[in-house]
Amino acid sequence: MKVLVVGNGGREHALAWKIKQSPLLSKLYVAKGNAGIWQIAEKVDISPTDVERLVEFARKEKIDLTVVGPEQPLSEGIVDAFEDAGLRIFGHRKNAAILEASKVFAKNFMKKYGIPTAFYETFDNENEAVDFIKKMGTPIVIKADGLAAGKGVVIAYTEEEAIKTVKDMFGGKFGEASKRIVIEEFLEGEEASYIAMVKGEELVPMATSQDHKRVFDGDKGPNTGGMGAYSPAPVITPEIEKEILEKIMYPTLKGMKSEGREMCGFLYAGLMIGPKGINVLEFNVRMGDPETQPIMRRLESDLLQHMVDILEDKINQVEPVWSDKWSIGVVMASKGYPGKYEKGFEITGVEEAEKDPDIVVFHAGTDIKDGKLVTAGGRVLTVTAVGDTLVEAKEKVYRAVQKIHFEGAHYRKDIGDKGIKRLYK
Known part of the structure; x- marks a missing residue:
């Protein structure tokens, strides 16, 4: 199969890395990718949001499956355009992607279908x-x-x-x-990410994970796209997972289908688990970044086969196999992120870090200039490790992080600590 991955970040590198392992794959392309993905996939110099040119390329190259990483192309109708052209694509149509594209829509949808979320009002x-x-x-x-x-x-x-x-x-x-804005009550508790592959009213859960949104240790500072994650998330016990499925995931799929917005792709619920129970903070219509990176490190079965089966209405046959190991990902960011930052600083030490077989470094904001690996974004790399325990995985990942250098690099030093506290309290 010829596969095209759409997107430029760490999430897309992790998806491409996993798809590359499939025996079904004959050729892997990426639009537009980054310096890490270009090592394993052929670069297509088309922006992820240039839908018309992507359709043209997929037609010309006879791409068998396109996998969409980021939310922007989904919300702009890339899936509709590919389907209209008779091309197979894994992701949600525009009218379903609104669940992420509009916070107002999402909050009103949750209210309508009794899906637990914080009290809110919307304003213009x-x-x-x-x-x-x-x-x-x-x-x-x-x-x-x-x-x-x-x-x-x-x-x-x-x-x-x-x-x-x-x-x-x-x-x-x-x-x-x-x-337009949404203003809502502040909920106490611990955040977790629950992601599933979905089609219609059916779903297949992915491994649980916990993201770290704030830029500094101890959840301080402004929100970012995510500074690190680990999997599984001990805060999601089997009892809590049952409740997430019964009260959030299945009602969402049913509600969306009843409104003519049938879902097909990844569905992500960002959750707050605390004194007021389990509440949805946000929905995303794609895999999370950086959650994808540690989740893909634990997936032992064939992601490409799973996506094909779901598109062929065989979702009931999809049974992902997960490693018993813990995995963790730490984002190394540019100085100034999530505010203004400079680009073009040389990155060294990635090969050294990856000499440990338990380490994989996923690229996000990277490029090649004059034959050198350089920074090209706010979130530059996600360094991932696996270990028999979360403590071991954390020790390994930070050893690897210390081997990698670029000017102004900053990262959180407490990724995984919430899980460790919960496991050893």
Whole structure:
């Protein structure tokens, strides 16, 4: 099979790395990818959002399956365009991708179908939003309605910060994405990511994981696209998983289908598990980044075969096989991320780190300039390790991280600690 992976980040490198292992694969392409993916796939110099040219390429090269990594092309209708052209593609149509593309849609959908989520109101007017904040008090959560690369959510701990955030958003901080906003109650607890492969009203769970959204240790600082993750997540016990499936995942698939928005692809529920039970913080219509990286390290069965089976309505036959090992991924980011950052710094030490067979380094914001590996984004690399215990995996991953260097590199040093505390309390 000829396969095209669409996307540029660490998630796409991990998906490509896994697909590359399939005996079904004859040729792997990536649009547009990064320096890591180009080592295992042929580069297609087309932007992930240039749907027309991607359709042309897939037709010309007779691509058997296209796999979409990021949310932007899904929300812009890449799946609809490929299907209209008679091309096979794994991902959600535009009318289903709205579950991630609009926070307002998602919150109203959850309210309509009784899916547990935080109390909220939606606003397109600054004064009304400020009045609501004064009535609700802080801490409070403010979200841009549209896609903002994981940075459109602010937890404001003071009224002053909350009002400034509202003014910034309506002032165009995220462009069209923050013309409408959602303001919701702040929920206490521990976050976890629950991801499944879905089609219609059926699903196949992926391994559980826990992302670390904030930029600094101890969950401090602004939200990012994600600074690290590990799998499995001990906070999701078998009892909690049963509840997630019964109260969140299946009702979501059923509700979306009943509205003519049938889902096919990855469905991700970002959850808060705490004193108020299990609540959905957000839905994503694709794999998470950086959760994909440690999850793919644990998947022993054939991802490509699973996707083909799902598209051929054989989802009931799909049984992923997971390693018993723990896996962990630590994001190495550019100085200044998630704010402004410079690009073009040389990266060294990746080959040295990967001499340990338990280490795989997934590239995100990387490029090749004058024959050298250089930084080209905010999140540069996700260093992953596997181990027999979470403690062992954590020790291995940070040993590897210390071998890799680029100017201004920063990373969290506490990835996995929540799981370790839970396991050894």
